[in-house]
Amino acid sequence: MPHVDSEREFTRGMADLSEGNTLAALVHFEKAVQVDSRPRYLSYLGYCAALQRGQVQKGIGLCRQSIAEDPGMADHYLNLGRILLLAGNKAEALEVLREGMAIAPHPVIGELLETIGSRKPPVIGFLGRDNIINKHLGLLLCRLGMR
Structure with missing residues (x-):
């Protein structure tokens, strides 16, 4: 039964995140991680913690842990790239986002890379x-x- 609860919390968190309500998403991701610390839960928790609470180092650590445990998921790279941009580390963010695109085509990463651009x-x-x-x-x- 805990699996169902954690997945439900994660799904609610993703819905809140897509609506721009990162604070509510953060609460749901925290509940999901309390039950089950899956890499994707940790990745999104890290992103929301960095965005809402300014816990950039914690967010970077959680995303790097997610990448280490599940390197085939582009969302981890997206979340880490967003956090690095928040921290003002554009060069590393671009590198991480490009790694994510190499793993799997991801429309959000593509849009973000296009928005950031790169210098000639x-x-x-x-x-x-x-x-x-x-x-x-x-x-x-x-x-x-x-x-």
Whole structure:
């Protein structure tokens, strides 16, 4: 019977999360994890804890644990990527999200990657990205539609 209760709580949490009610989702995910600590429960609990309570390190830890236990589920990578973005770690978030897309095509990860975007390499490779020549040359080429 505990399996049914944990799954029901998880389902309710997912419904609340899809409606944007992360606080209610967090409560349901906590109840689900109390009964059964499945990787997907932990992953979503980590995401909601980071989002609602600011427990970023806890969220990262739970998502990494989920990935270690169940590496074939793209949702774990999505949740970890979202948390890393919250923490301001865009480079690592992009890396994790791309790993998730490599595991399985995931529409939400795809949208997130498109939203974040990625920077193009510097126009002149041996000069740094912050070099004034690279900056202005890049802007000029972009305006001309050549980049």
